[in-house]
Structures are given as C-alpha cells and as structure tokens.
Amino acid sequence: MAGEGRGFRWGRVLVLATATVVALLLVAVLAFLGWALTPYRAEAEPLARAEGDPAVEVSRGEDSVVLTPTAEPSGTGIVFYPGARVEPDAYVASWAPVVAATGVTVVVPHVRLHLALLDQARAESAVREAPDVDTWYLGGHSMGGAFAAQHLGGGDSDTDWTGLVLWASYAVDSAELAAREDLRVLSVAGGRDEVLPPAEIEERRSALPADALMVTIEDMNHAQFGAYGEQSGDGEPQASTAEAHEELAAVTTDFLVP
Numbered sequence: 001m002a003g004e005g006r007g008f009r010w011g012r013v014l015v016l017a018t019a020t021v022v023a024l025l026l027v028a029v030l031a032f033l034g035w036a037l038t039p040y041r042a043e044a045e046p047l048a049r050a051e052g053d054p055a056v057e058v059s060r061g062e063d064s065v066v067l068t069p070t071a072e073p074s075g076t077g078i079v080f081y082p083g084a085r086v087e088p089d090a091y092v093a094s095w096a097p098v099v100a101a102t103g104v105t106v107v108v109p110h111v112r113l114h115l116a117l118l119d120q121a122r123a124e125s126a127v128r129e130a131p132d133v134d135t136w137y138l139g140g141h142s143m144g145g146a147f148a149a150q151h152l153g154g155g156d157s158d159t160d161w162t163g164l165v166l167w168a169s170y171a172v173d174s175a176e177l178a179a180r181e182d183l184r185v186l187s188v189a190g191g192r193d194e195v196l197p198p199a200e201i202e203e204r205r206s207a208l209p210a211d212a213l214m215v216t217i218e219d220m221n222h223a224q225f226g227a228y229g230e231q232s233g234d235g236e237p238q239a240s241t242a243e244a245h246e247e248l249a250a251v252t253t254d255f256l257v258p
Contacts, residue, residue, distance in 0.1 A: 046093035055100035074103035077133030081144030145169025191218035
C-alpha cells in the first residue's frame with residue numbers, strides 16, 4: 001500500500017509538472033505572437049508625401065507593396081525585406097525618391113509574422129510581381145537584410161540576382177558571400193544607429209565581397225531607414241527623417257546608376 005501511495009503522489013507531481021510546462025509554453029507562444037503581430041506602422045505624413053509624388057506609383061496587394069516609376073521603367077528591380085516587426089508601408093517614403101530618380105521597381109513583401117527569419121525565400125515569389133524587370137537586386141533593412149544575404153548564399157534560388165542592398169544590416173559568414181565576384185553589394189550604416197551601430201557592421205565586413213561599397217550616413221539612426229517612428233534602443237538622430245531619406249536616396253541612387 002505504501003508503494004502504491006508513493007506512486008500515486010509521484011504521478012500527481014508528474015501531471016502537475018507537465019501541466020506547468022505546457023502552461024508556460026502557451027504563455028511564451030502567446031507572448032511571441034503578441035509581439036510579432038504588433039509591428040511598427042508607417043508614419044502617415046511621410047507615407048502621404050511619397051504617395052503624392054507624381055513620379056511614383058504605389059500599389060498594394062495581399063503579398064506586397066510595389067513601387068513603380070510613372071515614367072519609363074529602367075528594367076531593374078529590388079526585392080526589399082522589411083526589418084523585424086516593421087510593416088512594408090514603412091519603407092515607401094525611403095524608397096520613393098530612389099524610384100523617382102532611377103526608374104527602378106521596388107517590391108517590399110509581406111513576410112510571415114513580420115519576420116524575414118520565417119520567410120527568407122519570399123523573394124522568389126516576389127519577383128513574379130514585377131514581370132517587366134530583368135535585372136534583380138535583393139536587399140533589406142536590419143534583420144531583413146541579414147536574411148536577404150542568407151538567401152543569396154543559400155544556393156537554392158531560381159533568380160539570377162545581380163546584387164545586394166543592405167540598409168543598417170550585415171551578412172554572416174555562413175552566407176558565403178565573401179568570395180562572390182558576381183554580386184554588386186551596397187551596405188549603408190547610420191552613424192547614430194544604436195540598434196546596429198556602424199562598428200558592428202564593420203566587424204562583419206569580411207562576410208561581404210571585397211569590393212562591397214560601405215557607406216555611413218553620420219546623422220542617421222536605425223529607424224530612419226524607414227519611416228515608422230521611434231524604435232526602442234535606438235540613438236538620437238541629428239537629421240530629420242526627410243533629410244536622412246534624402247541622403248540615403250542619393251547613396252542608393254549612385255549605387256544603382258553607376
């Protein structure tokens with residue numbers, strides 16, 4: 001009887017422990033979903049200004065936001081992954097002046113739970129949303145850029161990518177891009193960025209091709225690569241968002257139109 005009693009008590013302990021673990025896992029999953037499903041939203045004023053630019057057309061579908069020039073398109077396109085928990089519309093204001101200046105087409109895809117980590121191959125279907133483009137770049141902001149770089153190095157792409165555009169981002173060694181001679185690469189850092197400071201980007205410089213163009217815009221912080229307001233942990237910018245976008249557009253335009 002004593003043995004049966006001890007067995008019963010241990011059974012109750014096991015059930016209680018299992019129930020506790022399940023409850024904690026459920027709380028963690030719900031907390032993660034709550035975090036992922038509350039993204040940074042595009043600021044209304046910069047978005048409205050970009051949409052009012054007569055040189056740029058902005059269209060939205062279930063899968064992406066697409067910016068196209070109203071004049072003759074250049075035939076070049078960019079699939080651009082948003083940063084973690086940032087909605088695609090938040091990059092309309094920063095890409096619109098580049099589209100107007102160069103005639104490129106920009107596709108900013110929706111990714112699962114607003115995380116490129118969960119959807120790094122999304123670029124392969126995104127290119128089909130701009131069938132008139134024949135030269136493609138892949139890029140992204142922050143985590144979006146890191147997973148764009150990872151996808152380029154994955155070796156399972158159906159697209160002949162010409163290059164990589166990183167805004168406040170980096171590649172890791174496992175992407176195996178350092179020895180690539182077929183990629184044009186631009187990496188832009190913000191001098192006031194405290195989410196991903198320029199020093200950290202420089203530490204990962206060796207993961208990019210030797211001829212990658214590395215540029216730092218000194219007065220710019222992390223969130224100003226988009227237009228979605230302040231970001232936790234970021235530095236204080238010394239330029240307005242409009243000024244930051246002007247500098248960013250100039251650097252990106254010079255790269256895309258050498």
